[in-house]
Every structure is written in structure tokens, then in C-alpha cells.
Amino acid sequence: MLIHLSRIQRLYRSDEVETTALHDIELDIAQGEFLAIMGPSGCGKSTLLNILGTIDRPTAGTYRFGDEELTKLNETALARFRRENLGYIFQSFNLIDELTIEENIELALIYRNIPKPERRQRVAQAMDRVGIAHRARHYPSQLSGGQQQRAAIARAIVGEPRLILADEPTGNLDTENGTQVMDILQTLNDEGATIIMVTHSPSHADLARRRVDMLDGQIVISVRNAI
Numbered sequence: 001m002l003i004h005l006s007r008i009q010r011l012y013r014s015d016e017v018e019t020t021a022l023h024d025i026e027l028d029i030a031q032g033e034f035l036a037i038m039g040p041s042g043c044g045k046s047t048l049l050n051i052l053g054t055i056d057r058p059t060a061g062t063y064r065f066g067d068e069e070l071t072k073l074n075e076t077a078l079a080r081f082r083r084e085n086l087g088y089i090f091q092s093f094n095l096i097d098e099l100t101i102e103e104n105i106e107l108a109l110i111y112r113n114i115p116k117p118e119r120r121q122r123v124a125q126a127m128d129r130v131g132i133a134h135r136a137r138h139y140p141s142q143l144s145g146g147q148q149q150r151a152a153i154a155r156a157i158v159g160e161p162r163l164i165l166a167d168e169p170t171g172n173l174d175t176e177n178g179t180q181v182m183d184i185l186q187t188l189n190d191e192g193a194t195i196i197m198v199t200h201s202p203s204h205a206d207l208a209r210r211r212v213d214m215l216d217g218q219i220v221i222s223v224r225n226a227i
């Protein structure tokens, strides 16, 4: 198993209210899986994805990734873990406005201390893969939404992460651009990347190999798609 979540809980506390965003989540994810997470607004999908991405910590439970128990690591060790293993794709792209597309993608490799000549080569490859090489010197605001999301995918994959986490990657895209993004994710998965994707689109969820449905902070259904 690549990922093993056991009794994961996430409570939010304020003075007046306590919200249980996640309630005793049990989830195993094998290397090479493509998992879709669905469920109504507020059911805990992003909270779960953020915990899987170690951007957020559970208030109880354990998260094992490979041989490592991530819930025991400090912030410095977690930052290294994220750099070496994870790629993120968000609904709102999250590119840095002041950097060109190629600089945005290159940043992921600068954080990994990869030397300049290799960075150039890998950035060029990643841009080719998602079809945005012709926009390398443009700034994010000069690109369409679909192009920005493809640039964000290039940034997520340029470091060859073991796990790609995508929170509604097609949420801000029209049908055609959404289909393109799903094609890219499927190709990455066919090549061996493990992908966990939150989506509100049943047809996009059907393209994943497995689907889990959440309700009120719990996983209620898990189905394997016939792909």
C-alpha cells in the first residue's frame, strides 16, 4: 500500500462551535491508483485532500505513506516530504502572477535543488506534455483558463512526484478544457502516477479507477470502475 489512513479525524474548534470535518476515515490507496472523491459541498473532500497532502494535520488518527508515518514528522521533515513526493493541482490554478509560465514550472525544481541545465530540459519536457510550450514566456494572466490549468499540471508533474493531488481540477473549466485535463491525468496514471482527485463531475469520476463517495465527514461508498 502506498497510503494507509487509519481513524483520521479532523475537528475544527472555535469558541462557540465544533465542526467534525472528518470522522474516522479509513482509506488505503495502492501505488498506481486513480481515485476520485465525490460528495456534496461541505462533506470534507478538500479537508481530506489537504490532510493527504500534509498541508493540514488530522486531530486524531494515523497517516502512513510507504514506510513513513507522516503524523509523527515535524514541519521541516514534512516540507521535505512534500517536495520529494507530491504534486498539487487546484481548482483555481494557483500560478504566481509575476512569473512566466516556464518560471512557474521551474520553481518546483529550484526547491528541489536541481541544477539549471537539467531544470531547463525538464521544464521543456513538462510543457510539451501538456501542450503549452508555445506560451512559455507568457504570464498567467495572458493565458486562457484551460492553458493555465495545463501549466499548473506541468508544474505539478515536473518533479516526477509519486502522488498527484487534484482538488476539482476541472471545476473552473468548460467541457472541452475539462476533457483535455482529464486526458492528461489519465495518461499520467497510465504511466504509473498515483492520482487522487476531488470532483463534482460524475463523468470525470467515472474515468478514475476507483471512486469514493463522502457524506458528513465519512466515506460512505467505495466502488471500483470497470476500466
Ligand SMILES: Nc1ncnc2c1ncn2[C@@H]1O[C@H](COP(=O)(O)OP(=O)(O)OP(=O)(O)O)[C@@H](O)[C@H]1O
Pocket: 012, 013, 019, 020, 021, 039, 040, 041, 042, 043, 044, 045, 046, 047, 048
Ligand atoms: N478553517 C475552518 N474552520 C472551521 N470549519 C471549517 C474550516 N475549513 C473547513 N471547515 C468545515 O469543514 C467541513 C468540510 O469542509 P471541506 O472544505 O472539506 O468541504 P468540501 O467537501 O471540500 O466542500 P466543497 O465541495 O464545497 O469544496 C465544512 O463543514 C466546513 O465548514
Ligand SMILES: [Mg+2]
Pocket: 045, 046, 047
Ligand atoms: Mg472543497
